[in-house]
Amino acid sequence: MSETRTALIEIEDLTVKYPGRRVPALEHLQLQLRAGETALLLGPSGSGKSTLALTFNGLIPHSIGKLQSGHVRVTGLDTRQTTVATLAQRVGILFQDPEAQFVMFTVEDEIAFGLENLCFSPDEMERRISESLRLVGLTELRYRRVEQLSGGEKQRVALAALLALEPEILVFDEPTANLDPQGTREVFNLLRRCKETGRYTIVLIEHRLDELMDLVERMVVLGKRGEVIINGEPREVLRTHLSTLQELGVWVPQVARLAHALQHHGCSLEPFPLTLSEAVEALKGRRALSAGQQEPSAPTTSTAVHNDGHQRFSASPPTRSEPDQGEAAIEVCSLSYRAAGRQVLQDISLAIPRGALLALVGANGAGKTTLAQHLIGVLQPPRGRVRLLGRDITTISARELTRHVGYVFQNPEHQFITEAVEDEVAYGLRVMGLPATEVQERTRALLERFNLLSLARASPFTLSHGEKRRLSVATMLAMGQEILILDEPTFGQDEYSATALLELLWQLHDDYARYVPGSHLRPVCGRHESWQAALLRDASSPLRSRGAAGRGASDAAPAGSASAPAWLVRSAHPGGAM
């Protein structure tokens, strides 16, 4: 507004409570954000980030929740005394779920919706609609229906709808959590563009922040009780508080981890890097200083797989560890599938040996779930296309199939069928006809392993997201299937629960089972050195298998973009028989 770098958002001693909740969502929160600043808001899930965002635009306390103490001033206005109509023109919030933000059916109507609520004249609306569409680069989609848009386009439309209200403050509340890499990139580019206009003060709540760190001028970290525990300049915060952040279970830029790991080995980077290119510069500088010293290498693997994995790996066929003779666990033979007039799967062939651990990676809508559903009988493949453990899937009854293949759905809630956590696990065992004492024993053992024992009597629906996911995996393991398929197991989780789940999977895999996790999460941590790309496809064409796992991937076409989806196969040692 008038002068930059004055406090635009002032929060003093803020305590917010939701009705029906014993503990406040935010407690004695103190925060000041300056005009034009870009702040990153971090915190474990449930720490109150979204709640804080809602206090900016006055929905708290005007619509939900209660301000028990303190006050919030936005552009000098006390939100308690200001109407939501006024605040909506100061603060725009882009939410996580693109579907849940739409009211109208076409792009134009959707953008007009907010303007209509504020009684703008049609001429003014016209001006603002075309201006905001221009800003997000969707002018040519103006008359499109929203359900025909991709996830990234939907979020851009949602943002255009906010920009039309000409706010000064933009809050991005995990806007990419439901998007694939392509959509994420679109949203990030747009965010960059918003920043470059210099018109907005930006509050960013985001898990996957590696590509954005150069924009961030301030990091604010919320603790579990909803209080600000760290607030400072990102370089300083990451340099000095990394372990605190990791203990909290929030995502930390990979580069910051690298720098810390290097430091641990006596190689400190100056200045402390926030982005990949800064790290490269810092490392170059060091090399020049101490030529001849050993080069750091290993920790960058996971980034490398994502950024240029296809070039690195597609040339060599996946090396499989020797002992996987005998029939494959899953064998797919030129499977095609059409739905709603669209070729979803085209001529897929692959063989997954027993004991393999395979990640199915692809853009949203590429056909990952569709393929997986062919393996469990949710979708029926034609005869002779899919073989499980050496038998044609069409000859296996549904009941028997569930004993061989476990499937964890993207939304774990879908799978809950009882009222208590322990019954949930015991259910499968009872279906198998085991004696009651054994059911009890095995249930306890599983709950213990998945760290759910203390919740045994709780209703599955009251668990946190991470707990729900652990429970759904536990229920699937209870029956001891040889094949386990997980659909986006880390979807929508904070780093802590995502890592915990993956660790658990690797551990289980090493112990005995075989998994096919499908996920658009890029390789995250530690033990991914042996991930290999086996198949690549262009994001715009239907999923087509080129080189299948185990057949060599030498004919895999080089894909253009960094996030070109690939099948990643981790060569693994088959464990002992179950």
Next chain:
Amino acid sequence: MQVIYQEGESLLHRLNPLSKVVAVVPVLLFVALTTDPWLPLAFTALASAVIVGPARISPGTFWRLQAPLTISLLVFLILYPFMVRAELFDHTPVVLRLGPLALYQGAVLAGMAAVLRVYAMFLLSLIFMLTTEISDFIRAMVQQWRFPYRLGYGILAAFHFMPLLQEEFRLIQAAHRIRGIETHGGVRVHIERLRRYLIPLLTSAIRRAERTALAMESRAFGALKQRSYFRRFRFSRADYLFILCFWLLCLLVIALFLLNGWMGPLSFTKEL
């Protein structure tokens, strides 16, 4: 709804949604009163002509959309004469005798009348449904007929849920099957299964509704008493002209029947 609305640029698509309601509803009510089969038949022809004519729906699409109803009505038509009480029609001539069963002309005609009446009413409403987008209809009602806007836009937002909920239901069904849930069994098993679906379905519907409500209110929905409108819905000359022409056409048909004495009595209560 999206399931039945056919995108297009035809004359009827461009009309104000309410003018189609105004044109069709009185005719619909009139057809409901008829008791003979011939007048509904005439309106069936008229409605079909409007649908493939000025509404520019391809005959194939039209056929596909109305086929399910046609089939069930045909089944009804065949069964009706045998199920109706014989003493109502035993004064009319017998058309066909199948052992102990007699097929009376009166029963056949009454069955045809019932079936054609339903069919004509369905086709008349298709004129509206095939060419009108639900969001346009609700917005027009809000703007022109003082339908409460909070309710109207709430309904619109709910329409986004429908396909999502359907998809969700399908997923839950599959998920439960994979858990090894009993898929065969009597009514009790069936009810128990539906009850199990309900909890996850409701959980996610409520969560989604909350999110949508927050997103709407963040954009000042309901913040002011009034709203302005980017696209104004009003009756243009074309709308009045359409209503007039449609009514005249219908009156012409009715007059033709009246003058020739083809029309049966009108009645609210029909004895079956």
